[in-house]
Amino acid sequence: MDRNTPPPPAPRKRLTVTDYILFAMVAGVIAYAAYRVNDVLVYNWNWTRVLDFLVKEDPESGSVVPNLLLQGLATTLRLAVWATILATVIGIVMGYWRTSANLTLRIISRCYVELIRNIPPVVFIFIFYFFISSQIFPALGVEDIDRDGAFASSTAFAILFGDPALFSNFLAGMVCLALFEAAYITEIVRAGIQSIDRGQWEAARAIGLSPFNVLRDIILPQAVRKILPPLAGQFITLIKDSAIVSLISIQELTFLATEVAATTTKVFETWILVGGMYFVLCYSFAVLFAHLERRAKRARR
Amino acid sequence: MSLLKNLKQLGLAILVAISALTGSALSASADGVLEDILKRGTLKVGMSTFVPWAMRDKQGNLIGFEIDVATKVAEDMGVKVEFVPTAWSGIIPALLAKKFDIIIGGMSITPKRNLTVNFTIPYAHSGQQMAASTKLAEGFKSRDDFNQSSVTIACRRGATPCNAAQKLFPKATVRRFDDDAQAFQEVVNGNAHAMISSAPKPRFWSDAYPGKIFLPFGGENLTKGDEGFALRKGDHDAMNFFSNWIRVNTSNGWIGARHDYWFKDQSAWKDMVAPQ
Numbered sequence: 213m214d215r216n217t218p219p220p221p222a223p224r225k226r227l228t229v230t231d232y233i234l235f236a237m238v239a240g241v242i243a244y245a246a247y248r249v250n251d252v253l254v255y256n257w258n259w260t261r262v263l264d265f266l267v268k269e270d271p272e273s274g275s276v277v278p279n280l281l282l283q284g285l286a287t288t289l290r291l292a293v294w295a296t297i298l299a300t301v302i303g304i305v306m307g308y309w310r311t312s313a314n315l316t317l318r319i320i321s322r323c324y325v326e327l328i329r330n331i332p333p334v335v336f337i338f339i340f341y342f343f344i345s346s347q348i349f350p351a352l353g354v355e356d357i358d359r360d361g362a363f364a365s366s367t368a369f370a371i372l373f374g375d376p377a378l379f380s381n382f383l384a385g386m387v388c389l390a391l392f393e394a395a396y397i398t399e400i401v402r403a404g405i406q407s408i409d410r411g412q413w414e415a416a417r418a419i420g421l422s423p424f425n426v427l428r429d430i431i432l433p434q435a436v437r438k439i440l441p442p443l444a445g446q447f448i449t450l451i452k453d454s455a456i457v458s459l460i461s462i463q464e465l466t467f468l469a470t471e472v473a474a475t476t477t478k479v480f481e482t483w484i485l486v487g488g489m490y491f492v493l494c495y496s497f498a499v500l501f502a503h504l505e506r507r508a509k510r511a512r513r
Numbered sequence: 514m515s516l517l518k519n520l521k522q523l524g525l526a527i528l529v530a531i532s533a534l535t536g537s538a539l540s541a542s543a544d545g546v547l548e549d550i551l552k553r554g555t556l557k558v559g560m561s562t563f564v565p566w567a568m569r570d571k572q573g574n575l576i577g578f579e580i581d582v583a584t585k586v587a588e589d590m591g592v593k594v595e596f597v598p599t600a601w602s603g604i605i606p607a608l609l610a611k612k613f614d615i616i617i618g619g620m621s622i623t624p625k626r627n628l629t630v631n632f633t634i635p636y637a638h639s640g641q642q643m644a645a646s647t648k649l650a651e652g653f654k655s656r657d658d659f660n661q662s663s664v665t666i667a668c669r670r671g672a673t674p675c676n677a678a679q680k681l682f683p684k685a686t687v688r689r690f691d692d693d694a695q696a697f698q699e700v701v702n703g704n705a706h707a708m709i710s711s712a713p714k715p716r717f718w719s720d721a722y723p724g725k726i727f728l729p730f731g732g733e734n735l736t737k738g739d740e741g742f743a744l745r746k747g748d749h750d751a752m753n754f755f756s757n758w759i760r761v762n763t764s765n766g767w768i769g770a771r772h773d774y775w776f777k778d779q780s781a782w783k784d785m786v787a788p789q
Contacts, residue, residue, distance in 0.1 A: 255698070461603065
């Protein structure tokens with residue numbers, strides 16, 4: 213930089229009149245668009261019909277229980293959590309293989325990543341669901357789990373996996389999603405491992421650590437810190453991508469929303485509401501991850 | 514010798530691949546659908562939400578003509594019924610992949626579909642009806658009025674209405690939507706002249722939007738359809754059972770009575786679905 217350039221001004225902390233005018237203008241445009249909607253759209257707005265699908269009154273106990281949309285949100289959340297766990301495991305293994313000295317492992321992981329990254333998610337999910345899950349799941353006996361068994365009818369099972377009757381349906385969606393997202397996590401993990409200087413490997417090996425110990429004690433702890441932000445972004449993407457599995461009739465939020473929209477014929481209310489629900493879900497995770505990141509940074513100091 | 518062994522392995526691999534691709538049709542015929550249902554104690558029914566065939570009440574439970582029919586079938590078999598709500602565009606592949614035993618989903622029998630699945634005798638006779646925009650299609654009387662390049666017709670994709678639209682109005686632009694409600698909204702918004710859907714939905718809609726939507730041709734159905742249960746190919750025992758179930762329940766008037774309850778008008782069940 214030129215020595216004569218004055219130092220950049222300190223970032224502004226306070227809003228000025230210009231900012232408020234700008235905000236007001238943006239708000240004005242949005243308000244005008246909302247007002248105009250009724251002119252171009254001949255539509256009888258009816259929010260109560262759709263909002264009724266959030267919660268209902270249980271006819272037996274009289275207490276308020278989740279209706280279709282909140283049930284769907286719970287399934288989406290379960291899908292996201294389990295798919296994240298599975299995708300992380302696959303991603304770490306594949307990511308390590310991508311950097312492995314073993315050619316076979318490198319070929320396998322490279323094929324996996326390129327195959328998944330280069331076909332559209334919808335196509336992958338259709339192929340996986342109809343050809344693979346229908347072959348593998350019956351062989352594993354997933355379809356015939358004892359629904360009245362001690363585990364399947366327990367509260368823990370309901371919280372972790374939802375309705376036992378929908379378990380194989382849930383599992384298929386979860387595995388699809390995890391396999392799909394793991395390809396992206398693989399690349400993030402690979403980048404993390406490769407960002408650690410080669411010299412650290414050599415030094416650690418020189419003092420007699422086994423390759424596994426080097427990875428576990430030296431490389432991964434440093435790599436994880438670097439890849440946390442992109443990883444967090446990928447997890448939030450996963451929540452949004454979970455809507456794709458509605459195509460294979462996994463009973464999550466988007467699928468149940470299509471049911472509600474078809475029943476009530478209130479398309480816009482349904483999708484605006486569901487969009488809002490996804491936003492709240494994803495934004496909460498974004499805030500949570502940002503908080504965790506700040507804490508990790510402070511802890512390192 | 515080793516070449517022979519390799520060939521054998523290759524052959525086996527191809528066999529496995531083929532059976533995977535065909536959704537293992539072989540094992541489907543080995544054990545009958547009926548035996549599977551009785552052994553499991555549940556009849557798994559594939560369906561898709563479609564007013565008034567199958568829809569959700571205020572509690573989120575499934576109700577409708579189809580639901581009544583499937584419940585009665587299961588009752589007569591002495592098993593429980595389990596509904597598998599499925600996206601319409603993927604309902605046949607899901608049947609072939611054994612996600613459920615049977616489609617009771619208001620599916621019209623068409624020769625093309627019949628090449629992939631088996632149909633029972635019809636249990637309902639639907640028709641395609643048209644709902645048109647009062648503003649755009651004002652004065653449209655005959656079918657020729659709608660068969661113009663300036664006319665846009667909306668319908669649900671992958672279903673009978675779109676085929677009817679193309680066949681009856683080849684000159685018109687056909688716009689496909691994921692569900693009926695979206696197709697209908699295009700008409701109300703004035704982006705399409707008319708939409709085609711299974712009766713009686715267009716009639717319900719014209720009731721809901723009086724003055725904006727009308728039924729052309731005096732509400733007469735454009736086409737007639739026959740709806741049957743769909744089953745995987747190769748199981749004649751199940752076909753025979755379900756077809757005869759329909760025959761018996763048509764003769765004794767049960768199916769007709771349920772059909773009237775759901776299709777005649779909405780008054781009988783409107784309170785179950787809508788709070789107003």
